[in-house]
Amino acid sequence: MAAVVYLVVPCYNEEEVLPEASKRLIAKLEGLMEKELASKESRILFVDDGSKDKTWELIAGLHESTPYVCGLKLSRNRGHQYALLAGLTAARELCDCAISLDADLQDDIEVFDEFLKHYQDGCDIVYGVRKSRETDTRFKRGSAQLFYKFLNLMGVEVLYNHADYRLMSRRALEALSEYKEVNLFLRGIVPLIGYKSAVVYYERHERLAGKSKYPLSKMLSLAADGILSFSIKPIRIISSLGFLIAFCSIIALLYALISKLCGAAVSGWTAIVVSIWLLGGIQLLCLGVIGEYIGRIYSEVKQRPKYFIEQFLKK
Structure with a gap:
């Protein structure tokens, strides 16, 4: 029996990206349904993290015009990690498994098939891991390597080159809900769950449009949360x-x-x-x-x- 799959997509000021991203995600979801990897009850859940542009209006319009789009609007901007957690929490009671990804679709959606095959084989968590960072600038590549090495040195258990692109089963989502901390670092929390997992490697693409919502300052803040929340x-x-x-x-x-x-x-x-x-x-x-x-x-x-x-x- 095909699983009910929810694609959880946090959005912050993504009006430039949403039209094309939604089109591609809907097409991919329909393809998964045809292959019987996802049921007809599967949905795309866009989470508006207090956007200041027309992101929510676009999400509401997609909800009205297409059968597969749902929308979740937070009362104010809370940051990517909170928006992602809100989406996963909302999807938990509605799905068999959820796949989280960013709205810019830099993460290759064609590996959804591999995610779901691992899920069918009994994996509760499937991590999407980048094959390489050849498309990054030298500074970003070097800072990312330093980020992961420093986290591991400080005793924080994270997967190298894995961000928040992953599949989680309902059981894993229920386990995630047991973690009550305010200082969120999901890349460190999810490995602590410990259920059966797998890794899928993929090539990262360029953004569909717009600019990255994760400048250096936010990356440093995320690194601080990761270290100080998981290591003494x-x-x-x-x-x-x-x-x-x-x-x-x-x-x-x-x-x-x-x-x-x-x-x-x-x-x-x-x-x-x-x-x-x-x-x-x-x-x-x-x-x-x-x-x-x-x-x-x-x-x-x-x-x-x-x-x-x-x-x-x-x-």
Whole structure:
């Protein structure tokens, strides 16, 4: 029996992309139905993350004119991770499995077939992983490699070259709903579920239109969420650094005392100034890292709602 498949597509100011993206997704979904990989109840769920352009109007129009498009409108912009979670949560009770992807269709939708074949073979999670980054600029390629290597170094379990292009079964979606944290990093949460998984490799395309909604600042923020939400290694590094500095201070104190007793004390204004600036910088850096953890604890303990749904258009 064919599965009920929901394609969950977060959107933020995507009016340039939506007409062509919806056309291609509808055609692909109909193709999956013909191959009996998806049932007739399958849908495309566009999630409007508080867009300021005509994104929601386009989604509402598609909902009226086509039988396969649903729409979910958040009350305000909450960011890609929250929009994706809102879509997956809404789809959980309506589907057998959900495939998440971005509206720009840089992720190759032709591998949906492989996703669903792995699902039929019993996989609860299927990850879409890029084969290469040859189409990226040198800076973006280098920063992405640094991003994944640094996350792994900090103890965060992520798949290299995997973003948020994946299939999740209803069972996996129900497990995902058990994670209540406010500081979302889905790339780190999903591997923790631990159900049977598979990997599908694909080539990434250019955007259909418009500009990327993930500039360097948002990528750095996402990296910080990933590290600080899943690892305490930075705290341990600070502790180790504290012990190292304390040890060096004891050595320096002994050296100063011996020099004084031997009558070889020399004025060292430069060394004193450099050491003060160095230790002051290290202390401020350590306080900043600790402050980031405290800030995230503060966000978690308030337990505020992650988002509010203003409107849900479903078939």
